[in-house]
Amino acid sequence: MKIAFTAAGTTWDSMIDPRFGRTEFFIVYNDETQETTVFDNSAVKNEAHGAGTATAQKIFEIKPDVLITGNGPGENAATALKQLDMKIFVNAHNMTIKEAYDNYKNGKLQPL
Amino acid sequence: MINNPPLKIGIASGKGGTGKTLLSTNLAAYLSQTQPTLLVDLDVEEPDDFLFVRGTTQSITDQYKMIPVWDEKACTLCGICSKTCKFHAVIQLGSIILVFKELCHSCYACSELCPAEALPMQKHKMGEIKTIISGNLTFIESRLNIGEEQAVPLIHQTHELAEKTHGNIPLQIFDCPPGTSCPVVASTRNVDFVVLVTEPTPFGLNDLKLAVETMKEIHKPVGVVINRYGIGNNEVEMYCQEAGIPVLAKIPYDRRIAELYSNGQLVYDKIEDMQTSLDNIIKAIQNVVRKN
Amino acid sequence: MSSERINEIVILSGKGGTGKTSLAAAFSVLAGTEAVIADCDVDAANMHLLLKPDFARSMEFYSGELAVINQDICIRCGKCADVCRFNAIPFMENQYTISPLDCEGCGYCEKVCPSFAIVMKERKSGKVYTSTIKTEGIMVHARLDIAAENSGKLVAKVKKDAKDHANAGNKKFIIVDGSPGIGCPVVSSLSGANYVVLVTEPTMSGLHDLIRVYEVIKRFRIKAGCIINKADVNEAQSREIKEFLMSEQIDHLADIPYDSAFSSAMIEGKTVVEIQSPLKAQLEEIWKQIKLITNKNNTI
Numbered sequence: 001m002k003i004a005f006t007a008a009g010t011t012w013d014s015m016i017d018p019r020f021g022r023t024e025f026f027i028v029y030n031d032e033t034q035e036t037t038v039f040d041n042s043a044v045k046n047e048a049h050g051a052g053t054a055t056a057q058k059i060f061e062i063k064p065d066v067l068i069t070g071n072g073p074g075e076n077a078a079t080a081l082k083q084l085d086m087k088i089f090v091n092a093h094n095m096t097i098k099e100a101y102d103n104y105k106n107g108k109l110q111p112l
Numbered sequence: 113m114i115n116n117p118p119l120k121i122g123i124a125s126g127k128g129g130t131g132k133t134l135l136s137t138n139l140a141a142y143l144s145q146t147q148p149t150l151l152v153d154l155d156v157e158e159p160d161d162f163l164f165v166r167g168t169t170q171s172i173t174d175q176y177k178m179i180p181v182w183d184e185k186a187c188t189l190c191g192i193c194s195k196t197c198k199f200h201a202v203i204q205l206g207s208i209i210l211v212f213k214e215l216c217h218s219c220y221a222c223s224e225l226c227p228a229e230a231l232p233m234q235k236h237k238m239g240e241i242k243t244i245i246s247g248n249l250t251f252i253e254s255r256l257n258i259g260e261e262q263a264v265p266l267i268h269q270t271h272e273l274a275e276k277t278h279g280n281i282p283l284q285i286f287d288c289p290p291g292t293s294c295p296v297v298a299s300t301r302n303v304d305f306v307v308l309v310t311e312p313t314p315f316g317l318n319d320l321k322l323a324v325e326t327m328k329e330i331h332k333p334v335g336v337v338i339n340r341y342g343i344g345n346n347e348v349e350m351y352c353q354e355a356g357i358p359v360l361a362k363i364p365y366d367r368r369i370a371e372l373y374s375n376g377q378l379v380y381d382k383i384e385d386m387q388t389s390l391d392n393i394i395k396a397i398q399n400v401v402r403k404n
Numbered sequence: 405m406s407s408e409r410i411n412e413i414v415i416l417s418g419k420g421g422t423g424k425t426s427l428a429a430a431f432s433v434l435a436g437t438e439a440v441i442a443d444c445d446v447d448a449a450n451m452h453l454l455l456k457p458d459f460a461r462s463m464e465f466y467s468g469e470l471a472v473i474n475q476d477i478c479i480r481c482g483k484c485a486d487v488c489r490f491n492a493i494p495f496m497e498n499q500y501t502i503s504p505l506d507c508e509g510c511g512y513c514e515k516v517c518p519s520f521a522i523v524m525k526e527r528k529s530g531k532v533y534t535s536t537i538k539t540e541g542i543m544v545h546a547r548l549d550i551a552a553e554n555s556g557k558l559v560a561k562v563k564k565d566a567k568d569h570a571n572a573g574n575k576k577f578i579i580v581d582g583s584p585g586i587g588c589p590v591v592s593s594l595s596g597a598n599y600v601v602l603v604t605e606p607t608m609s610g611l612h613d614l615i616r617v618y619e620v621i622k623r624f625r626i627k628a629g630c631i632i633n634k635a636d637v638n639e640a641q642s643r644e645i646k647e648f649l650m651s652e653q654i655d656h657l658a659d660i661p662y663d664s665a666f667s668s669a670m671i672e673g674k675t676v677v678e679i680q681s682p683l684k685a686q687l688e689e690i691w692k693q694i695k696l697i698t699n700k701n702n703t704i
Contacts, residue, residue: 053210053215080210291447297551315450
């Protein structure tokens with residue numbers, strides 16, 4: 001299963017980026033292969049408008065099963081993400097990626 | 113007199129909360145006592161003038177912008193549309209094309225560059241324009257739907273509608289959106305004179321300077337009305353003097369004005385000095401415009 | 405490292421003129437070097453008038469795009485002007501030129517130009533500053549060019565820089581003077597916030613705008629409190645606002661009476677907590693309360 005985090009940095013100790021559309025990075029962890037991949041989102045982050053929908057398109061290409069983020073996607077991005085068969089968890093923005101993952105495993109994250 | 117073109121006055125300010133609505137509504141209502149007057153609320157994101165004008169609704173017209181609509185059957189999923197759209201209003205998720213109408217700027221690029229003609233443009237309601245008659249006062253309110261991001265097209269359409277339906281009213285007042293960016297520029301483009309409302313404080317002065325710069329950019333004659341006169345210092349007056357900008361009126365700070373305003377009431381018929389101020393404003397503007 | 409988290413507090417009001425910036429600046433002075441300040445009200449940036457930043461470091465800021473025509477390659481075919489829906493390419497003095505005030509940056513003209521004479525360039529829209537202010541604390545702020553527009557991107561940049569400074573300096577708070585309205589810049593002001601302080605006034609439009617902006621806050625599930633400024637100007641309207649706060653479980657932080665101290669302080673280039681006024685004690689109390697609430701929220 002692929003779990004994507006919006007991340008302010010590139011390591012497990014980085015904080016969750018509270019933003020969806022303008023997140024700095026995506027960290028994607030595959031818990032079957034234990035493989036971690038980092039996606040740079042800076043191209044989208046620099047868009048004046050429409051960052052939410054542009055990032056949603058990117059997420060579609062990554063195709064994670066679970067998305068863990070902070071404040072949650074805005075209205076437009078949420079509409080786009082509905083097209084994907086994916087579980088979304090929010091309010092993880094005071095956690096590191098590792099803490100967010102542990103909380104997710106223990107069922108302590110809030111679903112959207 | 114009859115052959116004179118109508119006088120169009122824009123009321124603007126560098127930021128919200130300075131008294132733009134107070135001045136627009138009172139000026140319009142007061143002037144309509146003696147001659148036909150038009151008031152247009154162009155602050156389409158937060159129209160407030162309606163709180164002060166009571167009359168009968170003459171018409172409500174829906175306003176549209178053009179947006180692309182996906183024709184699934186015609187689409188070949190080539191992806192040109194999503195790559196073309198600079199605003200990410202059209203995105204492709206696998207075999208689905210999604211259009212986000214609030215993000216769309218109606219540039220037609222995706223629609224006309226689509227090789228399969230699978231994104232025809234269609235009407236989408238973005239707001240409405242209401243016309244209200246109150247005696248000699250004609251009031252046009254323009255309101256953008258919540259969630260819509262593009263104020264400018266609606267402002268243009270409001271100008272057009274006002275011109276078409278009530279263009280011959282001799283006195284026309286346009287309450288403009290606050291700020292210094294595109295919506296203000298669009299609102300003030302075809303007025304003869306812009307009144308900038310400010311406060312006699314450092315914040316007021318700072319915002320006024322920005323507004324003056326913007327008006328210079330589009331070559332509009334301006335005058336200043338200092339609202340809540342007496343609460344601050346004389347820096348705004350000194351600035352106006354140095355920059356050669358006429359101060360049209362000073363409306364004294366008066367707690368009664370604040371109270372009446374907070375209840376949605378006009379003040380010109382209740383506060384004595386207000387009529388003098390309004391008279392001074394309109395005379396000064398007529399003088400400037402006549403000279404030009 | 406992970407126990408001390410930064411509290412991000414955003415001061416917001418749906419409309420202008422409620423005293424939002426005056427209050428945000430007062431809290432910034434009370435917070436002193438514990439906080440980094442982010443002025444995201446870039447349309448009408450005023451906070452610098454009270455906090456006296458030194459404009460020490462600046463960076464040009466680009467947002468959106470603008471079409472540029474290379475007149476040497478242009479064959480004057482007029483295709484660009486035909487497709488432009490914004491009338492931004494007038495034909496003047498035997499040349500097609502771009503009117504920057506009208507160009508929306510959609511790029512359609514670039515796509516149809518047969519001689520590749522049009523390129524889209526990034527549009528310079530202003531400057532972002534990092535300053536030391538009178539409290540010795542750090543403030544990040546911006547200045548827009550004339551007729552340039554605020555954007556979610558600019559607000560995100562100001563907040564990001566503020567956050568970097570807060571991290572580097574082990575600060576407890578980021579105080580954000582938020583953008584007006586309910587559009588993209590507000591959403592950007594809010595993301596990552598731990599607490600929102602709403603500032604309103606008891607007028608019909610005050611409540612109307614408060615309700616609209618709270619819709620946005622609710623969508624992002626952020627805890628909020630509200631200060632009713634000039635509360636005594638209309639008691640009935642104040643009561644109505646309080647009923648709304650109750651029904652939405654928004655903390656009612658304080659009623660502040662109308663007081664000329666705000667403008668007398670402003671004239672001296674000071675916040676209201678730096679002059680002799682009964683408001684000083686009240687604002688200290690409110691700031692203490694905000695700190696208490698945010699600390700509680702943040703220790704889960």
